[in-house]
Amino acid sequence: MKVENKFKTFSLAATWAWMFFFALLPFALVLTASFLSHSDTQLLELPLTLNNYRNLNHGIYLRIFENSIIIASTSTLICLIIGYPFAYIITRLNGYLKSLCLMLIIIPFWTSSLIRSYALIAIIKGKGVLNTVLIALGIIHDPLPLLFTNTAVIIGLVYNLLPFMILPIMTNIERLDHRLVDAARDLGANRFTTFRRVIIPLSMPGIIAGCILVFLPAMTLFYISDILGGAKSILAGNLIQNKFLIAENWPMGAALSIVLTLMLIGMILIYLWASRGNKSGEWL
């Protein structure tokens, strides 16, 4: 009996030790730091204070968060609009073609996101590929000033995060009970009504999971706005990075990180709520 439990004790201890030291403890430190103060000589010091959270109300932070939320929501919406039909079409393919299409979405996912963002510069810059093609086709006359704008950041985010929207939606549509779709058609619903009233509600958990996976990185991928954006395209991620590594105001950076974490928790709760509704739907 004693020998038998040796493996269990060892693996449990290793798992918990790692999770405690490198996940729970660091997060507890961020939470604590967000209530501390700082000075020129000390990165973190007492007294405890709520000032970091009060300061979030300042114009500059509000403006950056607002801009970041607008950029992130726009990117999420575009990913959803492009990604949903894409995921839907792929799940209807069969066999070899389906695994090929899936493979082709996963390949960019494995290559460096930094490199792919850099690759976009040659496409969207003033004399880049996109403008050259559009002018040659006579669609526009003057090159679009895309690079170093919020639009460039949104293009970069969509380009990097689209697979994260497609994959959860695909998984969800695959598991969807197709008898429900057939039933809707048998009962006289046309294609569009079936899609809107049956397929979309049933794939809600996939949609929400995709939105979580796109929205939060879209607020924090600071190198994308750094490479593609202009002076005004500052994401919440750039702000946090600045507070920690340049301004050395760790308590403020920690408070901003906590705000992001609260947003994550809120989105997870929405997801849990939505997927509970879906399960009861499956039993029908």
Add this chain to the structure above:
Amino acid sequence: MKLQTISRTSYLTLVYLFFYIPIAVLICYSFNNTQYSLVWQGFTWDWYVELFHDSDLWISALHSLILGLSAATLATAIGMLAAVTIYRYRFRGRGFLYGLIFILILSPEIVMGAALLILFTLLRFPLGFITLLLSHTTFCIPFVIVTTYGRLVSFDKNIFEAAKDLGATDGVIFKKIILPMLWPALAAGWLMSFTLSLDDVIISYFVAGPEFDILPLRIYSMVRAGVKPEINALCSVLIFVTLTLILLSQTALRKKS
């Protein structure tokens, strides 16, 4: 019906073009015989030759390789233990651990980077290889757990019962049954960790020290300084290496299964 097929095919094609054109253009420009212009000026290997002679770059690449290999191996070992533990045992806090893993996958990398920076600073750990290794292992572990756990769930539980009845201890079951059956998932988890480690910018940006320069951070600072043909060449080489790795692993896994 035919019209539907055409519109579906063209939709898929358009999205794939969006994915792949920038990469293709980048690779083309890496052979372009000009320093500044984006207009095609003829074929050249110059930028690759220049890369080859940049010794600092080789050092960062070597650092990244060492870091990726060790972080992936450590993460696979711990992730595998954790997945087996969660799968086989019912213990207090199991649900909590399970939730924690998903939160780690979903949580913004920047929060993890900042949290680890605070931890290492308070512990007076000098930033460098060790801090990078610990951080990379931490963000890779959840991915190994998810891949491994997915494979474990597909096992027939009776095998473990049979082994136990025949007198095998948990350690023996792990060595003789679980490990051999798990290896494709472990290979997949290892490879995923390796590429995650090679590509990570955000967390590394927080926990890297000046003495241990790694490739993604080096590329980041080069890119911020402006577009240069050497970067095109470097990125093309990296894309080629990653693609080869994926193709090799896919064929290896397919042969086995």
